Amino acid sequence: MSAATDTATILSSGIRLTVPLAFAACGEYLAERAGTLNISVEAMLLGAAFSSVAAASATGSATFGLVVGTVTGLLIGFIHGNLSHRAQINTFVVGLVLNALVLGLTSYLITVSNFVRHQVSQLSVPGLRSIPAIGQPLFVERWPAYLLLLLVPLTWWLVERSRWGLELRAAGENPQAADISGIEVNRRRRQALLWCGALSGLGGAYLAVGEIGSFNQNMTAGRGYIVIAAVIFGGWRLGRTLLGCLLFGLSDALRLALPALGVTLNSQFLIAAPYGLALVAMLVFITQHREPKALGQPFVRGST
C-alpha cells in the first residue's frame, strides 16, 4: 500500500468515526450551554443504536430505524430532564443510573434476539467525489451523515441567534437572574435535554444502521464520554467542539490502522488521549471563563 492510499483510508475511517460523535456533540453542546451537564449521552447513543437496529429489522427499513433511534434518544432525554430538572434528582446520579440501565437492557435484549442486517444507502456527491485524496473520504457517505450540514448550523443558530437560545444561555450562566427575568430555567434545561436526546439518538442510530448495520453488546463503548470530552476540549464553542470530534475520530481511526501499518505506537495512549486533552484544555482555557457558570448546578428557586 502506498502512503497516499493509507492516508485516504485513515481519513475516510476517521470521518466515519467522527460523524456519530459530531451529531451527539451538537446536542451535548447545546445542553451544556443551558447548564445541564448530562452524562447520559452514552445511554442515548447506546439506546438509540439498539432500537434503530431492532426497528429496522422489524420493518425492513433502515430509515425507519433511524427515526426510531432518534425518538429513543428523545425519550431518554425526556426521562433525564424530568428526573433531574423537575424532580431535582442530582443530574449525575440520573445519568449514571440511565447509563447502567440502558447498558444492561440492551446487553440483555441483544443476547435474546436475532436481528436482520439493514443499512441505509450511500450517497456520493457527483463531481466533488473525484477530488483526489479528500474526495472519497468526504463525499461518499451514508446519506444521514449529510444531515450534519443542516444540523450544525441549526444548532449554532439556535444557541447564538434565537431568543430560545439566549434564554438557554442565561439559564446556563446565571439561572437566578434568568428566573427573575421570567425565564423558566428548569423548563429550558429540559428542552435542551430533548434536543440533546434527539441528536444523540440520531448519532447512535447512524452508528448502528448507518455505519455498521448491526448491533453488538456495548457497541458505543464510551463514545458518549468522548463527546463530553469533546465539548470540554472545544471550550464550549461549537466549531472547536466539532474540531475536537474530528481529532478524536481521526485518532481512533489511526489506532485501528496502526497494526496494519506496522507502526508500534501504544494504543492505550491514543485511547486515553481524548480524555487527557479535555483535561489539559480545561486547565489551560479555564481562565478565559468560557465554561457556563452554572454548569452542572441544579436550579431551585429560592436557593442561591
Next chain:
Amino acid sequence: MNIDTDFGRRLLQPLQPSRKGWVVSGFILVAVLAALGLSSILITSTGGSPIASVKALYNGSMANGTGWTTTLLNSAPLLLVAAGACVSARSGIFNIGQEGQVLIGAFAGAYVALRLAVTGPLLVVFVLGAAAAAGGIWAGLSAVMLRVRGVNVVVSTLLMTFIAQQVASYAVSTSWFLQETATGSGIANPESNQIPGGAQLPTFGSYPNLQLNVGLFLAIAAAVLVSVALARTRWGFRLKLLGLNPSAARHVGVRAAALGGVALAISGAFAGLAGAVLLASPIGTNRLSPALSNNVGWDGLLVALVARNRPLVAAPVALLFGVLRAGGNFLAATGVPSYIVDVTKALLVLAFVAPPALLSSARGRRQTTSAPPTLPEPITTRVEVAA
C-alpha cells in the same frame, strides 16, 4: 449522662422515620416492587421464567456456604467504595471516578506486590497502603485541579477514570512493566503475574463452609470508622457544614478548599483500598487486569446513593448488590442472560432514589398552587437612604 446511648441514637436516627418518612418508605416499597415486577416482565417476555431466575440467584448467592462466601467477597469492595463516597458526598463534592480509582489502587497494589522485596504477611500491609495512597492521589489530582484552576470535580474525576483504565491496560500489556512472564512457548496475556501469597489477604474457614476474607472486616471497619468520624468528630461536623452551606462554612472559618480536597482524597483512598481487596482476595485470579474492577467503582457509588450517604446503611445495601453480583453468574444455567441483574440493579437504584424526590417536588407544586406567594407590601413611605 450516657454518651453511649446518645451515640447509638444519633447513628440510628436516619433509621427512625417520622410520619413523612413512613410515606416515603411506602412509596419506595411500591417502587421496589415495581422494579422487580418490570424485571420479571422482561424475563417472561423473552421466554424465561422469573421464578427459576430468582431460584438461581438464591442458589448462587445465599443457599450454602460457598454462595455466602462469594456474596461477601463481592460485597466487601462495594462497601469500601461506598464508605469513601459517603465522605466526599457529605462535603458536597461528588466524586464520580471511583471506577478509575479502584483500578489505580489495584495497579499500585500489584506493582508493590510484584516488585517489593518483602516476603511474608507484611507485604499485604504494603499492598493495601500503596493502593490507598494511589487511589487517594488519583482523586487528589482532581482536588488540585479544582483548587488551582477551578476545574469541575465531576468532570475531572470522570475523565480521570478513562485515563486510569488505560494506565492499567498499558501496565499489563508492556513486558517491562507488569505483564505476566510467558511460560514456555505460550503468549503473555494482558494481565500481571499472580501476586505472591504474602500479598494475599488471609481467609478464615474452609471450602464447603462459609469463608470469611479479611477484606470484609476491612470494609466493615471502614464503614464504622467513617460513620463515627462523620457523626461524632469536629472534622465530620465541618464536613457536613461545608456540604450543606459552603459559604456559611467559609464564614465560620472552615478552610473549604483544604477540607473538601482531603474529603475527595479520602474517598479516592477508600476506592483504591477496594482495588487492593479485589486484587488480594480470592474473588478473582489475584492478577491485575483492566477488567479487574468490573464495575465495582460504579456499583459502589450506586450503593452510597441508595444508602443516602450513610455508611452504616450502605452495609446492607452492599450486601444486596453483592447478592445480585454473586447470583448473576448462576443465571446463565436458566437460559436468562446474566445482564438482567444489571437491569434490576439500575431499576432498584431508581426505585430508591426517585420516590423521595418525586414526593417533595409534588409537595412543592401543591404548596405553590394552593397558596400563591403574597406580594410584598408596597412601599408607601419614602425611605431616606443615608449617604
